[in-house]
Amino acid sequence: AGSPGEGRGLVNFRPVPVEEGASDARMPHISRNYRYQTLIPWGTDLLDADNDYNGDLMSRPSADEAATQVGIGHDGMWFFPIDQSRADLVPRGYRLSSTNGLLVVNHEFGANGHVLGFERDDSGALILSDSGAPISKNPESLEDVRLSQTVHGVTVAEITYGLIVENRSASRGWELVRGSSFNRRITVNTPVEFSGPVAFSELLENEAGNMPAGTVNNCGSGPTPWGTYITCEENFNGYFGANGELETTEEQERYGFSNSGFGYQWHVFDERFDLNNPLYANEQNRFGWCVEIDPFNPDAKPVKRTALGRFKHEAIAIKEIDRGRIAAYMGDDQRFDYCYKYESNRPWRQAIDDGESPLDDGKLFVARYNDDGTGEWIELTIENPALAARFSSQAELLVYTRVAADIVGATPMDRPEWTTIGKDGETYWTLTNNSRREEPNVANPEAPNGDGHIIKTMDVDSENFNWEFFVLASSSRDTEGVFTDPDAAWADADGRLFIGTDGGQPDGLQDQLVVFDTTADGEPEAKRLFVGVASDEITGFATTPNCEFAFINIQHPGNGLAEATNFPARPDGITTPRDCTVVLRRVNGGVIGS
Ligand code: FEO
Ligand code: CA
Ligand code: CA
Ligand code: CA
Numbered sequence: 087a088g089s090p091g092e093g094r095g096l097v098n099f100r101p102v103p104v105e106e107g108a109s110d111a112r113m114p115h116i117s118r119n120y121r122y123q124t125l126i127p128w129g130t131d132l133l134d135a136d137n138d139y140n141g142d143l144m145s146r147p148s149a150d151e152a153a154t155q156v157g158i159g160h161d162g163m164w165f166f167p168i169d170q171s172r173a174d175l176v177p178r179g180y181r182l183s184s185t186n187g188l189l190v191v192n193h194e195f196g197a198n199g200h201v202l203g204f205e206r207d208d209s210g211a212l213i214l215s216d217s218g219a220p221i222s223k224n225p226e227s228l229e230d231v232r233l234s235q236t237v238h239g240v241t242v243a244e245i246t247y248g249l250i251v252e253n254r255s256a257s258r259g260w261e262l263v264r265g266s267s268f269n270r271r272i273t274v275n276t277p278v279e280f281s282g283p284v285a286f287s288e289l290l291e292n293e294a295g296n297m298p299a300g301t302v303n304n305c306g307s308g309p310t311p312w313g314t315y316i317t318c319e320e321n322f323n324g325y326f327g328a329n330g331e332l333e334t335t336e337e338q339e340r341y342g343f344s345n346s347g348f349g350y351q352w353h354v355f356d357e358r359f360d361l362n363n364p365l366y367a368n369e370q371n372r373f374g375w376c377v378e379i380d381p382f383n384p385d386a387k388p389v390k391r392t393a394l395g396r397f398k399h400e401a402i403a404i405k406e407i408d409r410g411r412i413a414a415y416m417g418d419d420q421r422f423d424y425c426y427k428y429e430s431n432r433p434w435r436q437a438i439d440d441g442e443s444p445l446d447d448g449k450l451f452v453a454r455y456n457d458d459g460t461g462e463w464i465e466l467t468i469e470n471p472a473l474a475a476r477f478s479s480q481a482e483l484l485v486y487t488r489v490a491a492d493i494v495g496a497t498p499m500d501r502p503e504w505t506t507i508g509k510d511g512e513t514y515w516t517l518t519n520n521s522r523r524e525e526p527n528v529a530n531p532e533a534p535n536g537d538g539h540i541i542k543t544m545d546v547d548s549e550n551f552n553w554e555f556f557v558l559a560s561s562s563r564d565t566e567g568v569f570t571d572p573d574a575a576w577a578d579a580d581g582r583l584f585i586g587t588d589g590g591q592p593d594g595l596q597d598q599l600v601v602f603d604t605t606a607d608g609e610p611e612a613k614r615l616f617v618g619v620a621s622d623e624i625t626g627f628a629t630t631p632n633c634e635f636a637f638i639n640i641q642h643p644g645n646g647l648a649e650a651t652n653f654p655a656r657p658d659g660i661t662t663p664r665d666c667t668v669v670l671r672r673v674n675g676g677v678i679g680s
Pocket of ligand 3 (some may be wrong): 503518573588
């Protein structure tokens with residue numbers, strides 16, 4: 087990869103002007119120095135192009151058909167070079183492939199309206215509720231529920247860069263390798279296993295005796311230094327509901343379980359998700375974890391790493407610390423929830439060599455921010471008398487991590503979303519917004535916080551850190567680099583910070599990808615690289631090893647309404663918009679973000 091230009095800043099592309107970015111929300115806008123292509127939209131069959139679902143709801147796939155198709159709600163992802171699994175065997179300086187690899191993509195969610203369709207009259211026009219909103223179809227059978235379940239989860243897809251011939255024209259681009267032996271779907275019905283302190287806890291056992299299966303609401307993600315992928319389970323509570331009246335426990339309240347969940351209605355046809363079914367009383371405890379997937383081993387079960395705690399895991403960023411141990415930084419995305427850190431007890435290479443996971447043996451901490459720019463990582467351990475008074479074991483403490491963090495006095499934040507590690511080992515935390523904040527605190531100074539902010543932390547040692555604000559999004563309001571609601575985050579080794587937004591953007595903009603130069607002096611300045619389509623969110627971020635290609639995701643385009651956009655189909659198409667990956671590249675090459 088070339089350097090981004092001698093004697094200039096790290097971020098030199100011409101940003102999308104506000105006026106241009108705010109025009110025509112049916113298709114994306116990109117910096118004039120960049121080009122994009124779309125890849126693996128929802129419904130793309132991993133085996134056979136003849137089985138693709140193109141977004142025409144009249145030919146909706148069956149659950150079985152969806153089982154070999156890319157899911158919906160593209161979110162966190164990572165690119166694993168095809169030769170990475172052999173990386174330890176090749177000489178130092180070996181360049182991993184930037185033209186062939188496994189793209190692992192989370193499928194966070196697809197609302198029933200998007201997947202099953204909206205209520206429409208005979209002419210195809212939307213039927214609106216009294217409040218003027220489109221009405222989603224509800225599942226009418228277990229088959230409908232299975233389709234909804236199957237489009238959630240994770241995809242592993244082999245992709246390759248080369249000449250693509252289409253409609254008698256040829257161009258270079260990325261393409262799915264259909265039928266690759268690595269291609270795989272993981273859904274809420276895929277067998278999984280548990281490891282770490284909670285693995286053998288009765289809190290994970292059901293009277294029904296059903297084996298652990300599945301992962302759901304796979305939001306952000308993070309790669310590990312040993313070449314695997316971690317997918318994070320966020321709003322898992324919303325898939326559970328109750329047949330009959332639900333009397334919630336204190337813990338269920340804290341995790342947001344309710345009678346109707348988020349309206350998916352799985353519990354009506356699938357007893358696993360019925361909170362009132364005594365045979366499945368602990369099914370709810372099987373979700374809310376970080377889940378490790380080995381992309382190069384299609385037969386390996388995903389593993390739920392319980393030492394990392396149970397909460398609404400947004401994403402994870404891992405770095406190497408002293409003696410080759412690892413630290414992992416994780417947000418719990420809810421208003422007034424917390425920032426977490428995990429540290430392995432052993433050097434990761436040693437653990438892996440011994441056939442153990444560095445993610446099974448370690449300490450979990452939660453953050454308290456002080457007003458002098460310092461902070462404390464408070465360990466969540468059963469050896470703390472205040473926690474021993476509430477929990478009978480470390481396993482129980484971990485199942486109810488949020489309750490433990492409440493007890494030790496962690497700092498309530500404005501929705502911690504992604505984390506990423508900067509060039510000097512610092513951690514960036516996106517705090518997306520908090521409409522309900524009435525009292526500011528030291529780390530969350532705006533009440534209410536409509537625009538969100540980004541905090542930077544630097545660990546001093548395991549239990550102490552320093553912190554500062556990187557940027558308050560509200561401070562960008564009157565600038566050409568205006569953005570709000572920071573969510574997805576990725577920092578490169580040179581000092582660029584990429585932020586994907588999720589929330590109504592000002593000045594008529596749709597959600598966007600902006601880039602900061604974290605090495606520049608003065609107030610950080612957002613440069614607009616890409617603007618998405620109506621009602622979408624820009625999320626996920628991965629690059630090829632040479633940093634020439636970046637992969638981002640367009641999530642819930644048009645909120646599923648063809649009236650808003652047909653993306654990625656052409657504007658004159660007639661199909662439901664589909665979540666997809668977008669590949670970005672600088673015209674004539676160069677480092678992404680330069
Ligand atoms: Fe799935 Fe908090 O975003
Ligand atoms: Ca997010
Ligand atoms: Ca978000
Ligand atoms: Ca989302």
